[in-house]
Amino acid sequence: MASLNVGNLGEYLREQRRNAQLSLRQLADAAGVSNPYLSQIERGLRRPSAEVLQQVAKALRISAETLYVRAGILDAERDRDDVETRAVILADPSLNERQKQVLLQVYESFRKENGFGADTEPGAGADAAVDGAEPVKNPHS
Numbered sequence: 118m119a120s121l122n123v124g125n126l127g128e129y130l131r132e133q134r135r136n137a138q139l140s141l142r143q144l145a146d147a148a149g150v151s152n153p154y155l156s157q158i159e160r161g162l163r164r165p166s167a168e169v170l171q172q173v174a175k176a177l178r179i180s181a182e183t184l185y186v187r188a189g190i191l192d193a194e195r196d197r198d199d200v201e202t203r204a205v206i207l208a209d210p211s212l213n214e215r216q217k218q219v220l221l222q223v224y225e226s227f228r229k230e231n232g233f234g235a236d237t238e239p240g241a242g243a244d245a246a247v248d249g250a251e252p253v254k255n256p257h258s
Contacts, residue, residue, distance in 0.1 A: 147176035
């Protein structure tokens with residue numbers, strides 16, 4: 118199991134909170150966690166769950182995947198390209214939220230098709246499509 122650098126996560130969260138010009142209390146309220154708990158995370162005393170990290174990331178408007186890597190939930194080496202790609206998509210100011218989510222769904226479907234999805238094997242899902250979309254039919258078959 119990867120060792121967790123919770124202190125590094127806390128320092129990073131504090132930096133992101135300050136960059137967003139939020140007090141500890143404001144971020145705790147926005148993320149739906151208690152002020153003391155968030156303080157303990159920032160000081161490296163607590164290891165937050167993936168769900169809490171997702172709530173904090175949403176409140177800070179940053180990538181949850183970045184927090185997962187910093188917390189040791191995702192393997193940094195294996196997932197770095199995926200995390201960076203998702204972060205770039207989510208940070209693009211020229212796209213609205215719906216467009217970002219659709220683009221991420223398309224990206225994930227291609228990753229699964231190429232065998233890089235979380236629960237797929239290489240070659241599985243060759244006809245994968247965005248959730249709810251019909252697979253493309255070959256007109257010559």
